Amino acid sequence: MGIGLKVRRLALLAGMAVCASGLSAAEAAEKHKIFLSMSYIGNDWQAEAANMVKAMAAHKSLADKVDLQVQVAGPNAQRQIQQINAMVQSGAEAIVVYPISPTALNQVVKNACDKGVKVFAYDAEITEPCAYNVHIDQLEAGRVTAEWLVKKLNGKGNIIAITGVPGTSVDDQRTKAAKEVFAKYPDIKIVGEAVGMWSQAVARTELSKILATRSWNDINGLWMQVGCFTANSMQLEAGKKASELLPCAGEGSNGGRIQMLPASTEVEGAAPPYAPAGAQRISYASPPYSGALALKLAVEAIEGKDVPKTTILPLPVVTNETIKLCDEGTWAEMKAGCNVFKPSLVSNPGWFASIFSDQTPEIGLNAALVGQPEN
């Protein structure tokens, strides 16, 4: 039974604003009904991913085929279970989901699969075999960044590690892989370790606590899942020169990438610390386009194309050698190799800049910012 009927009934009975989507029942009947079940929307990454999914659904190649409805489960796995159940009940053909837990959803996902619903998980993983997964290799992310840092330090030095949310698979895999690398070099010492919750604000608080009993001069490098932008800002505040910034392996926030540009670069809208500083960095990310790609694959799967159960996305890595400023941020421009955006376009330095994928020409900077697809 379609949402069209529901919407029509509502429109007839209550005249509620809900039907602003303006679907007629006939139109909706031809569209594929797809739900997006998001987790917590209280952070930049989630909001950006949601914008990109919406942009993908609005792109002209999909707009006539897809009827997308977005729901938020919050941080509560129990609620997401309930939500997915309700989506199956209301006739979903596919459900794109940011899984709050890789395991807790297994039963409800299996139940959905049994009813013929395609379930696509993005960014994180659902371990139930019938689900489709679209994500990066988190072990690779931990390994590559740790190896870069070791190389920068010539295998010797004191480092600080800021991890993600404890108890999640993503954090566990990244941290484990990185520590395995560090363990191979006995002269690399982790002198401080804190839980950063994948938040710039938490990274600052935790670094402040660590630095209360330590000085920047005792530290040679930083390995962080999120927080290099903040760490660089703190070093500048503490009186370090831009050329003395410690090497930092970390996230793909736009602020961090702007800091990677050579200090002499002229950038529109830049103001310290959100300004070029020539910081030594490797910047990686779990790219926020994964949800949009999952939606695209879901439509292909509904249309009967063969879609692999697991899509491992290439790890987006940017170093000082490959950093390049975008002018407008169109997909074509990013395809030509640019990977950081002007502060005048992206005013939030915590915003995630890894939005380019070969497979998603439908979406560019405007998709991530305001949910507008490319032409």
Next chain:
Amino acid sequence: MSSAAVPSPVSAGFGLRRALMRHRGALIAAAVLAILLFIVDWISAGPLTYFDVSFLSSGGATSALAAVGQTIVILSGGFDLSAGAVISLVNVVLASSMDPMAPGASILLWTAVGIGVGMAVGAFNGFFIAVLRMQPIVVTLSTMFILQGVTLLVMDKPGGFVSPDLGTFYLGDAITGWLPMPLVVIGVVLLAWFWLKGTRFGTALYAVGSDPDSAAAVGINVVLVRFAVYVIAGGCYGLAGVFISAQTGSADPLVGNPLLLSMFAAVVVGGTRLGGGQGGPVGTVFGAYILMMVVNILLVLNVSAYYSTIAEGTILVLAALAGSLSHASVLAVQLRAARARLAAWRAGILPSQLEPIDRRLKLTGPSQGQRGPASPRPAFRLRNAETLRYALPAYVCLLIIVIVTQVWLGHAILNPGYWNSLLVLSSFLAVLALGQGTVILTGGLDLSVPWTIGISGIILAGMVNGSDAALLYALPVVLVMACAVGFANGFGIAYLGISPIVMTLATNGILQGFALVYSQGTPAGFSSPMLRWFMTARLGFVTPVVLLMVVFVAGAVLLLGRTPFGRRVYGIGNGLRAARLSGIGVERTLILVYMLSAVCAAVVGIMLTGFSGQASLGMGDDYLLPSIAVVVVGGALITGGRGHYLGMLGGVLLLTALQMLLAGTTLPYATRAILYGLVVLSAVMALRERRLQ
């Protein structure tokens, strides 16, 4: 409850009415649930089938079972923050001990294991709360941290295996096509409750919750009742943990944490009064299902994701209002009072309309200013004995922590940078402690702190956008907005009679929605140079904000200790009725208290924006539980009326120093969480009541 205890000859009809009144909370919750079910049925495509009912019943079962446990604790006058952590712990214990190679599992055995784990935790809580007479909120908060650590030690990432037999049993049908098993499980728990309620223990439970002193006076063993309450509640959380294990077939160490706040909402929506003595688990079960149905309604109505928390908050308030519609409700009383005032105004007999003459009684005797030599001022130590007794432990523990930091990490006592960091990092909680502390002194609780912080930071950063000049108008705008938020909270609590927890929880959700809509998901803008300087620069050895903190602390101490406002706050906390009868404008004071709390939260949002250089969604999430913890660690009584700001400040410094110590070590996170919980627990040990009064 008191009216029920008075024997009087009543007619059958009156008895029925009284029975209805007594179960009003549960009945209204049931009615609301029925209406919601009807709405879902009406707006969804087909009629509700058995399958729908079956999956709805399993969807709400975990929170319903856990909330039943919480209800029993609340009935006894307690509070349990460890409930969510117990669910996670049981989940990982079951999933890590079942053998995937032997998929068959004894349902009875594993259910017993789950309930057993929960009861063991309950006994731990019960020991500290009942036997050592410590405050429930801080004991269970410590337990929560300890359990989170233990859970991560058992299993540091999602995984494990729970036998499908459990799922087949708990999610299956009791009578195929007629009765889903989750409802039977809840039914069994409720039947056990009815049996318990009929025993002497049940009576004792309500008596202790209504008035522990009277209960002790009539010979009830209060210690034993309280201890048993936490053990029973632990068993309920354990069963909820078993249920979620069966439902998910695996484990996730974070699964239980988010269930905590909605559990309190379920209890209150179900008609149980926070503070004890009134209500019961039946209403709670309806409450839990009401909250769950909201998910379905939002889905069917296709409410945009950004508005969903607004919708939920509104529903929460409406449900609470519906639950309080009666002749005796606060709202009705206020309306009658307003009508009376209007009539008086028409007749020209309002006090303000009368001739201003001095009607005070002429009392003879020495007035306050002329203290004779016969009554000398007692020594400072004696005058402030109570304050000292409750505030000192935090400072003593702080001293110990600082010494440990010096010994373990070095660079502490003689390092000015250490003290500066301690004060800067403490400044956020120190400001929050004034707001939350004042609310707690009146016997309330402000759960809207996280998103008041969040939305203030986001609006400020968006308006300022790096310009110092813009601070001139951005700061007033944010503070005025905070006043409005606090006013809404206070109005709902004082005039509409909504419980503080529900009102502020709803406000929090609504503010979250506003923040998302305002920022479209990504907060724009960043802090201005001056604000960043204020929070991060160094003038010699101190950051400018530290100087402000000195002024703030002095102001806070004066506000609570030396002004009429402060005395009214303590008056309300010590006894609402007495305060009202002594002429305190309770409503006005309450509104001011919540406005103060919101303004403090907004100031923290501004400070955090300066500190981080930008605002982010969810930036206030980490400050809710600590803001309550520091107030209690600082010697305040969670039920109101007792506490001193300097004590709370000691709590702030203690917890911050402890976190700094732990952050300086390379201990694993799980161990740190356990240590944190243990230190908080031992810090408040010194605060416990020496004897039962």
